[in-house]
Amino acid sequence: MSETVKVLGISGSPRRHGNTETLLDAVLEGAREAGGDVEKVVLRQLDFTSCRGCNACHRTGVCVISDDLTAVLEKITAVDVLVLASPIYSMGITAEAKGLIDRAQYFWARKFILKNLYFTDEHIRHHKGIFVSTAGLGWENVFDAAFPALTAFFNTTGFEYWDNVIANDMDRYGGVGGHPTALAEAREKGRSVVVLIRKMQIAEEPGA
Amino acid sequence: MTIDVLAFATSPRRHGNSEILLDWVLAAMEEQGAAVEKIVVAEADIRPCRGCNVCETLNRCVQRDYMDYLHDRIIAADCIILASPIYCMGLCAQAKALVDRAQVFRSRKYVLHLPIVPPERKGKRVGIFLSTAGQNWDYVFDAAIPSVKCLFHVVDIRNTDIRYLMVNGVDEKGAIERHPTAKADAAALAREVVRHLREVGVA
16 A cells, blocks of 8 residues: 655745635635545744855755755655645745745756656656635736746655646635635545545555 | 935845845945945744734834934935845845835825835936846846836835846855956946936035
């Protein structure tokens, strides 16, 4: 038997239980219903600083900063599904979410400079990344500038950028609860990613 | 009247490429008679936006930190410069925190419908985005620009009054010193902006 599918949800919103965290919770609920082993981290509860740009990790592969993010970043390498949630502030992810992503620089250094970290295609296929976001504005392009940072983050940490769970126009809907489909779709997405990974695990078990 | 320039060096790395680029622009502006103030954002007490939306009713931020001072400086300045390196395809987190704290201006402008600058100063402000990136990709700055535009728009700087100088392919500290045109481009940009602000009657 393979282990259960491990799911880590990270909330990058400074506001507790707002639209984005509620949407993240729906994804995580769906994942739990499908048998996933789910954990949620709320960045605003943590004490951390962002990347200092010192580039020490380019030589050592280790971040010089030791704070609450240290364990979170290591946890990321041990899960099958990584769900990063951030509302859109000023056309991008929050400073907290960007702070987390920038701190992942040491993975990048290990991959591309020290070359002592390598994710096989199979590893990437088995590790799915999901971006959860909400935006007050109804513009179609309101998430566009957030995607490249998420792409970089999932690439660096060995996850396939599997899907987005995003909902705009929150100001008009009066919050995610007023959105006709967002929460149900989020829950379904959480369910299906766990089912998908479980299927891949079973298919590759000896004797399958 | 002297042209008032407020510049944000947001990189966590002191005297790295984006700050060098900024220093070139500021030196050329000072040569032209402008008064410049440089804020080192990573060393200032600027906390991230809490997303509480209280500024939508209070017309000010609930947080008391260095933004109290910067709020007034942002309104007073004729030219605002944001200098940020590109980290993971976006502004560095320190720059993003600053941009997000401009939410108080967005609330003032779009929710409370109050003025940011007096009418006679509208169209007489310039924003400059200076950026450097290690990657050589030509699209490496694309995802940072919408957030930069947000910042400038909410403080009454129009699209046509935003200037960009973005240098890619400079990674290790000081690499920009060896760039063939960056220093000259920075000086030319500074001269053009000072000339423009004089033409519109700022000083």
